[in-house]
Amino acid sequence: MNYERLITFIAVAEKKSFSEAAKKLFVTQPTITSQIKALEEELNTKLFERTTKKVKMTQSASILLKYAKDIIKLSDSAQKEILKIEESTHGELCIGCSLTIGEYILPEFLKTFKDKYPLIQMRVDISNSNKIVSDIKDQLIDVGLIETPIDDPHIMIEPILEDEMCLIAPPNYFSEMEMKISIDQLKNIPLIVREEGSGTRAVVNHYLQQAGIPIDELNIVMELGSTEAIKAVVESGLGVSIISKNAIKKEQKLQLLTAYAMKDISFYRYFYIAFRKEQILSSTTELFIHELRKMANKLELDVSNSLFR
Numbered sequence: 363m364n365y366e367r368l369i370t371f372i373a374v375a376e377k378k379s380f381s382e383a384a385k386k387l388f389v390t391q392p393t394i395t396s397q398i399k400a401l402e403e404e405l406n407t408k409l410f411e412r413t414t415k416k417v418k419m420t421q422s423a424s425i426l427l428k429y430a431k432d433i434i435k436l437s438d439s440a441q442k443e444i445l446k447i448e449e450s451t452h453g454e455l456c457i458g459c460s461l462t463i464g465e466y467i468l469p470e471f472l473k474t475f476k477d478k479y480p481l482i483q484m485r486v487d488i489s490n491s492n493k494i495v496s497d498i499k500d501q502l503i504d505v506g507l508i509e510t511p512i513d514d515p516h517i518m519i520e521p522i523l524e525d526e527m528c529l530i531a532p533p534n535y536f537s538e539m540e541m542k543i544s545i546d547q548l549k550n551i552p553l554i555v556r557e558e559g560s561g562t563r564a565v566v567n568h569y570l571q572q573a574g575i576p577i578d579e580l581n582i583v584m585e586l587g588s589t590e591a592i593k594a595v596v597e598s599g600l601g602v603s604i605i606s607k608n609a610i611k612k613e614q615k616l617q618l619l620t621a622y623a624m625k626d627i628s629f630y631r632y633f634y635i636a637f638r639k640e641q642i643l644s645s646t647t648e649l650f651i652h653e654l655r656k657m658a659n660k661l662e663l664d665v666s667n668s669l670f671r
Contacts, residue, residue, distance in 0.1 A: 363404065365437060368430045370397040371409065375427050378416045452481035453646040458494035458506040459486055460561050461588055463633055466608045467523070468507065471657050475650065482646055491561040498638055504647045506636040507654075509561020519634040523658040527565065527629035528621040530593070530610055531602040535620070542625045545575060552583040552601030554592050562589070565631045566604050573627045593619065604629060 373383035374394065384391040402409050409423040419427070459468055464486065472484070487494075487503060494506040499516055512519055529543055536543065543551075556563040567577060583601055586592050592603045593610065597618050613619040635651055637643065643651075 367397050367401040455484045455646045456503040457486045458497050458503040459488050460491050460509045462606045463507045464488035490559045492559040508634050508636050510564040518639045519636045521632035522635050523633045526607050528607050530619050532599050533620050542623045544625045553580050554584045554601045554603040557585050557587050569629050
């Protein structure tokens, strides 16, 4: 049944007058008559008995009135709910995230993003940088956050946030006088590293090679597939490792791990946004990247301000 015809029918039934219904709906009386006639033809029944002064509902009209009001109410509710969705940002977003970012950087951002855009349904796959790039190329995810620059003709990357890496060890692993660890010391210390393919491993290898330290000269005793596993092994005293400072904030507060700088070598890197070059980004992906840039700028500003306090 037509929405406008039901609105007209309800107005006539309540006002018991075609002319009063016309005034209420701001239309002409012939329009009211036409709408009622069309509804009667559609239902194959008579709805009103007309007299010179007022109209009287038939039994069919009494039945219809109850249902007409319910239909209008449901229709209005549906429209309001649809408008509410249309006025809000919604959609789906699939993110690929490397382990360090996913475990120590992304959670706080996702909380802020979800509070701001509650209708966006997100899925986050955490894996190493190589797997993320592969998933982007296969269109399994919309956007990736990785820890190492990728040279791939199909992938666009953008630096988003700087990260400092450090040597971590249990408290008192080195003497109190050793605030910086030399390269020669590093060669002889049991070293625990991330697996091949991880962004952290690639960055560490890059800086060590720049410093003229062949990887095979290091005393690598263990390779592990997550930063959490590395921290646990280092805490147990089995060796040292080089990971992001962001990953050990809690352990430093609890005095479970100590961070050390190294002599003549620093480990800095950027975290990167990655997506397909030829792909038209969805509105939710563009929004995610925009909000991530804003967060990164705020973090950098906070760090800069803290240096001048």
